[in-house]
Amino acid sequence: MSVKQKQTVLLASFVILMLAVAVTAVVLPYRSKDKAIENATAGETAMTELESGTLAPGYDLPSLPNRFLESQLYDAASWPESSSRDIVNDRAALRAAGTSRYGKLEVWSQPGEVRLQDGAPAKYKGTYTIRYVDRSGREHKLPDQKGQVLRQLPEPAVMKVIQLDGMDVLLFQPRYYRFAQGYGSMYTTYAYAITSDQEAFPLQFVYNEKSSGLKGVDSFLFDMNGPIESIGEALSAQTSYNGGRFEITWTLDRERRQLVASAVKDRSEEYIQLAEIVGHASKHIEQALGLTEADYPDGKLPDNKLGELFTNRAWSNPGFRFLRDEFAKQAEAGNTSRAFAWLPIDATYTSADAIRFTFTINLWYAIGLAGHLEVELKQQDGEWMIDDFGTLETEKFDDPNAPYNGLFMEDPLE
DSSP states (O other), X not given: OOHHHHHHHHHHHHHHHHHHHHHHHHHOOOOOHHHHHHHOOTTOOOEEEOOGGGSOTTOOOOEEOTTOOOOOGGGOOOOOSOOTTEEEEXXXXXXXXXXXXXXXXXXXXXXXXXXXXXXXXXXXXXXXXXEEEXXXXXXXXXXXXXXXXXXXXXXXXXXXXXXXXXXXXXXEOTTOOGGGGGGOOEEEEEEEEEETTSOEEEEEEEEEETTTEEEEESOEEEETTSOOEEETTEEEEEEEETTEEEEEEEEEETTTTEEEEEEEEEOHHHHHHHHHHHHHHHHHHHHHHTOSSOOOTTOOOOHHHHHHTBOHHHHTOHHXXXXXXXXXXXXXXXXXXXXXXXXXXXXXXXXXXXXXXXXXXXXXXXXXEEEEEEEEEEEETTEEEEEEEEEEEEOOOSOTXXXXXXXXXXXXXX
């Protein structure tokens, strides 16, 4: 099957999935807050219809599109009905942790957790204990995560911590896996607060939906290709909807233990332009690596023109040269890996004439082993040059004989 045929099949599958999601979203009934939280399991978001009086005075909330929380293909909390690869864990294990200025938040499995090993990473399913450990070492139990599905390596996941005044917000993403970000970047996100008074509690996301009013949910979908950062008493994060890209400001209401969607900015046009720039650069990198499974819509560049787009510093990067030499050896031996690039991730302007992103590549066609190479672009005379490469990192499989398994060639961008 050619690359173009594969892309057509993937696009058709995606359209069918989105239609199914839309139908599901229309018929999904809303439940009361108590029942929603009590019964919510993996793949469900506990949703509550709120009265306007449940918000603090002074909020003038923007309206988000209807059915804003569409399910996403690569964050589906699916689990096969039965599998010979299921392993039951009888001991508690630390699955995720975040370090705040005021203590630690930990996610522990409970005995009876099931592990499904179907490649890298593993999947886990069970009930998880959420534990806050304050600075004195005293433990405080928070509500369990019941029927949750995790997707991660055996090592504990690290929670992102956003520092606000007198409080830290920690983000728990059960199924976020960075090496999958090249083909799906929207991930379910739970938020927990730890205060300077050493109190910890979950936060509810509250937003105003266009036709049905206020909604309260225990988790939200964050697009990991955008920054998550603090803005005063709020945090800013991005999400995608219907092909658009939105930056939402979540203002903290400490008394009600809520993150309120107080501002929304449509950044779709900016990110379309950014995607076009890094997309072209990714194609140039594919060609420079000698990949044969790539489509070049505008045709391949002549070698001399291609070489002019790379600085000497980029060309001599250890990770880039390693990949280029490996693919050349495979081609000479007649045993190519049929590697191809996925979509670039983490693209961002670092200045008006500089962009950084991560080049993502499937290193081995039949296995699906992912690799990441950091890239910096700089604009010179109106043209975007590949100015430098950074660290090369690849997935780590359980199979030590897998090609390119767990490589880490560190060369940080300046």
